Amino acid sequence: MTRQVQLREIAHARAGDKGDISNVGLFVFDPRHYEAVKAQVTPEVLKATFGGLFKGEIRRFAIEQLHALNFVMAEALEGGVNSSLNLDAHGKSWSFLILSLEIDLEE
Numbered sequence: 001m002t003r004q005v006q007l008r009e010i011a012h013a014r015a016g017d018k019g020d021i022s023n024v025g026l027f028v029f030d031p032r033h034y035e036a037v038k039a040q041v042t043p044e045v046l047k048a049t050f051g052g053l054f055k056g057e058i059r060r061f062a063i064e065q066l067h068a069l070n071f072v073m074a075e076a077l078e079g080g081v082n083s084s085l086n087l088d089a090h091g092k093s094w095s096f097l098i099l100s101l102e103i104d105l106e107e
Contacts, residue, residue: 004102011037013095020056020075024095027068033105034067040103041069050097071098 007013007026010033016023026041028034043058056075063070073094 001107002104003107005105006099007037007041007101007103008099010105011099013099015093015095022073022094024071024073024098025063025068026071026095026098027066031067036103036105038062038069041098041101043071045101046071046073046098049101053094053097 010030011026011028013027014025026037028037043060046054046058054073054075056073058074059072061070061072062068
C-alpha cells in the first residue's frame with residue numbers, strides 16, 4: 001500500500017547560506033524512508049516545484065551514513081545577505097518549503 005506524506009512528517013531540515021548560495025540539509029528520521037526520499041526529492045523536482053525561487057543550479061549530495069541529502073542552490077538568495085532586500089536573505093524558509101513537498105511511501 002502506498003500513501004502520500006509531507007516530508008515534514010518523516011524528516012527535518014536545516015538551512016544555511018554563503019553569499020548567494022543557499023544550503024539545505026534534509027535528514028530522514030527513519031532509515032527505512034531514506035531510499036524513497038532519495039528517489040523522489042531531486043534537484044529536478046525542486047526546480048519544477050520552486051523554479052521561480054531557485055534561479056541557479058541545484059546540486060544534491062547524498063550523505064548515506066546520516067540518511068540525509070544536502071541541497072546546494074546557487075542564485076537562491078537574490079544576491080545574499082549584504083545585497084538582498086529579501087526578508088529572508090539567509091534562506092531559512094527554503095527548509096520549510098522543501099519539507100512541504102509530498103512523496104509516496106510504501107507501507
